[in-house]
Amino acid sequence: MGMCSHYKRRCKIRAPCCGDIFNCRHCHNEAKNSLETNPLDRHDIPRHEIEKVICSLCGTEQDAQQYCINCGVCMGKYYCAKCKFFDDDITKNQYHCDECGICRTGGKDNFFHCKTCGCCYSKEMKDKHRCVERAMHHNCPICFEFIFDTMKDITVLRCGHTIHLECLKEMEKHYRYTCPVCSKSLWDMSKLWSKIDQEIASTPMPAMYQNKMVSK
Ligand SMILES: [Zn+2]
Ligand SMILES: [Zn+2]
Ligand SMILES: [Zn+2]
Ligand SMILES: [Zn+2]
Ligand SMILES: [Zn+2]
Ligand SMILES: [Zn+2]
Ligand SMILES: [Zn+2]
Ligand SMILES: [Zn+2]
Secondary structure, eight states, X not given: OEEOSSOXXXXXXXXXXXXXXXXXXXXXXXHHTSTTSOGGGOOOOOGGGOOEEEETTTOOEEESOSBOTTTOOBSOSEEETTTTEEESOGGGOOEEETTTTEEESSOGGGEEEETTTTXXXXXXXXXXXXXXXXXXXXXXXXXXXXXXXXXXXXEEOTTSXXXXXXXXXXXXXXXXXXXXXXXXXXXXXXXHHHHHHTTOSSOOOOGGGOOOOOBO
């Protein structure tokens, strides 16, 4: 079975860049950017150039498609022909956003694509968020991972800037309550102080600023 910590599927991919075989693009990127890899050879997979897959059941290499041409097995219950992306776990409600150019999770009905921010946001945020030009097309200000196609949860701050949810929580632990990009306060400070007055040990994240967005 083509299994890794990232996806359940019945095929492996042939990386178009280096020609090596991996369970998925994240497995490729982890291996090719690890400390064991010569810095000059480190690279990310050009995800939209993947063409060949190898059936995990019969080992047949073939053009990416949902069903193996040789043994007929379904290589992924969710299959996106545009991304050449397979995933057996359809509970994630994957969908392809043409404007993002990638598959996302969470169900098409729950998201809308904001043209200014250049990303899919939860419908709850429609007309309620501050638009920032290409808000998701940058690195997380804390850990520097590229936000747009991260697999981690993302939060949109009141100022419109975006950050990993776990990185924001890390900031809170260190009593940093301002956006690391623009220094605006993360939320209404008066509410925060009253909470501290009430001797609540940990600062809860105001729900309205949480926006779960998980890229595939
Ligand atoms: Zn490669
Ligand atoms: Zn993987
Ligand atoms: Zn097969
Ligand atoms: Zn797709
Ligand atoms: Zn989108
Ligand atoms: Zn927007
Ligand atoms: Zn981060
Ligand atoms: Zn900001």
